[in-house]
Amino acid sequence: MKLQLYIIAAMSENHVIGxxxxxxWHLPDxxxxxxxxxAGKAFIIGRKSFEAPDALHSEYRNVIITSNPPEQAEPRVEYAKDISEAIALLSDETDVFILGGASIFRQMLPLADRMYLTIVHAQVAGDAYFPAFDPKDWxxxxxxxxxxxxxHRYSFSMNLYIRKQPE
Known part of the structure; x- marks a missing residue:
């Protein structure tokens, strides 16, 4: 079974993610x-996103991309120096979720099979952005x-996009 990579993110209408x-924003639903x-799936996540105060971690398996891993890993946490090493570590998985941040999303977008992308219907200030993507590919x-x-202060749409197969 081929490893399937799924981006999961929430972004504002002006592409802000953080x-x-x-x-x-705070959107409990x-x-x-x-x-x-x-639930029950492995995550690939950048170090800063993993360490964020409101970060969600996999109860199953987290692969953190960092150039400076700690000496001792926490339970259910592995470290990779880049995307290709992270994917290699998870080669025995079928479904892997990509949690960001911005540079991880940018690198993973061409590889992703699906995007679970919530659009927060607002223009908000931010310093991290979801990369632009071609809607014709999805x-x-x-x-x-x-x-x-x-x-919920903002309305939002929880969207699932599936990559179109080349014709």
Whole structure:
């Protein structure tokens, strides 16, 4: 079975994914969706994103991309110096989720089979951005809209994009 790589991210309409190494929004229902989609799966994540105060970690397996790994790894944590080493470490997996940050998303976008991409319907300030991608390369397989309410300041759409096969 071929390793499938899935990007999972939330971005604002102006492509912001972070501010000061944190999410610029609090969307509990989007986090519940994230947990459901990624349950029991391995993650590839950059070091800064892994260390973010609001980071979500896999209870199964986390591969952290860093040029400076610690001497002692935490349980369920492995380290890789780059994308190719991270993929090699996870070659026995079938589904792997890419959690960012921005440079990891940029490097992984050409390799991803799917994108679970939540669009937060707002223009927000930030210092980390999701890379531009060509919508012609992707098919929108599903989209679930969530309006604002007492727990969600912003409305958002949880989208699943599947990479189109070359013709």
């Amino acid at each position: 501010l000061n190494n944190s999410l610029p 989007e986090w519940a969706h994230f947990r459901k989609v990624t 098919e929108l397989a599903s989209s679930e809209f969530h309006g604002t309410d007492d727990d």
